[in-house]
Amino acid sequence: MTLKRALVAVALSVAAVGSGCTSPVQSSGDDVITTAGKALAFSYDATLDQFTHMSCTNMPVGTNAFSTSAYFTYRMGAYNQGGLTLSDSFYSSLKKFKTDSQAEILAASPANTSTVLQLAMRGRLDYQNLYLRAGTATANQDYWNMLTDLGNAETASTLVANPSGSRIRYIRNGNPGGYRMEGSLYFSDNATMVQATRNFLSGSANPSGLLTLTFSNGDTQARSPADTVSGSTVNKSRVVFGRGYQPSFGLPDVSSTGSGLYNGYPANVVTSFQEYSLDGTTLSPAPQWSCPVSLQLRIVRASDLTKAGANCVRKSDPAVLSAELKLLRNTLKVEDWYIDLAHHCMIPKRSGTDCYGTRTDIAYTMGDTCGTDANGFSNCVQYASTCYRTN
Numbered sequence: 001m002t003l004k005r006a007l008v009a010v011a012l013s014v015a016a017v018g019s020g021c022t023s024p025v026q027s028s029g030d031d032v033i034t035t036a037g038k039a040l041a042f043s044y045d046a047t048l049d050q051f052t053h054m055s056c057t058n059m060p061v062g063t064n065a066f067s068t069s070a071y072f073t074y075r076m077g078a079y080n081q082g083g084l085t086l087s088d089s090f091y092s093s094l095k096k097f098k099t100d101s102q103a104e105i106l107a108a109s110p111a112n113t114s115t116v117l118q119l120a121m122r123g124r125l126d127y128q129n130l131y132l133r134a135g136t137a138t139a140n141q142d143y144w145n146m147l148t149d150l151g152n153a154e155t156a157s158t159l160v161a162n163p164s165g166s167r168i169r170y171i172r173n174g175n176p177g178g179y180r181m182e183g184s185l186y187f188s189d190n191a192t193m194v195q196a197t198r199n200f201l202s203g204s205a206n207p208s209g210l211l212t213l214t215f216s217n218g219d220t221q222a223r224s225p226a227d228t229v230s231g232s233t234v235n236k237s238r239v240v241f242g243r244g245y246q247p248s249f250g251l252p253d254v255s256s257t258g259s260g261l262y263n264g265y266p267a268n269v270v271t272s273f274q275e276y277s278l279d280g281t282t283l284s285p286a287p288q289w290s291c292p293v294s295l296q297l298r299i300v301r302a303s304d305l306t307k308a309g310a311n312c313v314r315k316s317d318p319a320v321l322s323a324e325l326k327l328l329r330n331t332l333k334v335e336d337w338y339i340d341l342a343h344h345c346m347i348p349k350r351s352g353t354d355c356y357g358t359r360t361d362i363a364y365t366m367g368d369t370c371g372t373d374a375n376g377f378s379n380c381v382q383y384a385s386t387c388y389r390t391n
Helices: 003-018 032-039 088-093 099-108 153-161 191-202 323-331
Strands: 044-047 050-054 074-077 083-086 115-123 143-150 182-185 209-216 242-250 269-277 296-299 337-340 345-348 383-389
Touching (some): 044 209, 050 242, 050 269, 050 323, 074 209, 083 153, 099 153, 143 153, 143 182, 191 242
Parallel strands (some): 296 345
Antiparallel strands (some): 044 083, 337 345
């Protein structure tokens, strides 16, 4: 028992004797902090505010052949108004406790300890059903654990010290990058695989899946009220803590190129985005997202800059970033990409395997024929497209 808890127990004992109370004093194993922790409901609230889809198709995952900082299939993060906070019910239920005691209670709470934020694709009819590249769920490919473990003393203190209503997006850990509320998923082996993920998320009037931000105990199971409320009859396949995100995909806007798309070009840019609660509650205000065509960027290989149709300029960022460039730099890192907003394109800064793999005949000129080879590697020009939350 900590010194603080011991002092609390002694104080309770003295108070009981002074008042003539004959009830037994709480034991050290069930003191006021532990009791409050056991009674505390699930108290985290988290959301993300930016999404980028990169349509690269020629990059086998797990081979260490490409930079996983620069390239990904889906990346989401909290950079502006998104982030992690504690629910209003946390503060109302613990309002009689001081801040340091609230942090202790949060860390002692079975409903809130030993959990982590997890980004993944999950089935719409079964939130415990993870979308996988293969038969086994692989961390940092099929799912991504964000930020750091929640419910320990350090993160509990950070959250409780944060002003009520504001959100944290970053936690220091002694390294320059720290712990960020950002995650990436990788399904870029070939054109068939990445298209299958888009179909899963947006392939019909009733898509099979969602991108999800859930809470896990260290595995891939999404935490549900059924796990935290004794006697709960909630169906944990349909009710979990967290948010669901539904992208829709379409053809890229090519008005800036002065020509049309070729026949059969894939719908490989995100055109709309919706956000839901996964626990059945109504989000208020309803989250609004924007997916402007100005944030659809062609990916141009550095060695292809002189090719017909490439039409992209390699240049450093200006001293003062425009609103659009500042937003894009959240998910498309300055160390990884040159971004040319005037020509709606981007160029990798890193050498090595890139978005087009072994294909050298990239059809940068819109209207040219493109397709896939026997390996499923595409020579269609690929895109990074971004949506962001506006409220």
